[in-house]
Amino acid sequence: MIVTVASFKGGVGKTTTAVHLAACLQEKGSTLLIDGDPNRSASGWSKRGELPFKVIDERQAAKHARDFEHIVIDTEARPEREDLEALAGGCDLLVLPTTPDALALDALTQTIDTLKSIGTDKYRILLTIIPPKPSKDGEEARASLQEAQIPLFNRGIRRYSAFQKASLGGVPVSKVSDPNAYEAWIDYRMVAEELIV
């Protein structure tokens, strides 16, 4: 399976999502993470520590891709329609992380309109960095996306500082010493289960 993580907006959790989906898929079959962001955030993550799967730069992808069962591609925030069209054409599923705030949801609406005009239905929204109660942002964003009949993962990713520790330490969140590390890991685990079926 080839999964591409993309968004129009920056800082919505693309790299965090790509790293954790790759870690989950690796448990099912050999997985490669292709770092398609010129900032090389995923490569940096891997260099700071150790990830349980191979991370390569997009310029090396051709040489390695055939050796793996699953491929996850991290991308930069893309403001152009053509970019999204090319990305959608190159994968089995586009995962579009979005935070549950008004600005991000607005950017998402544009993304969805663009995808509709491209004529693809190979995408699913992932709510990320969902603030804890008493905030209702997560639930409200989910309700409005559902009402608009936008394809959405049942599970969302909650906001945990363990994810920042994971990035700093160069490991998946499951390997971080933090009281919420397990909960944080389970969020991506459940999303990966939805991917496989």
Ligand SMILES: Nc1ncnc2c1ncn2[C@@H]1O[C@H](COP(=O)(O)OP(=O)(O)OP(=O)(O)O)[C@@H](O)[C@H]1O
């Ligand atoms: N679920 C989460 N809980 C808390 N912090 C998170 C979560 N997901 C991501 N973050 C943090 O939010 C910031 C942005 O995340 P990330 O780098 O994954 O986003 P991105 O979409 O890849 O950004 P860019 O557009 O710059 O590539 C990082 O500091 C990251 O550690």
Ligand SMILES: [Mg+2]
């Ligand atoms: Mg990134």
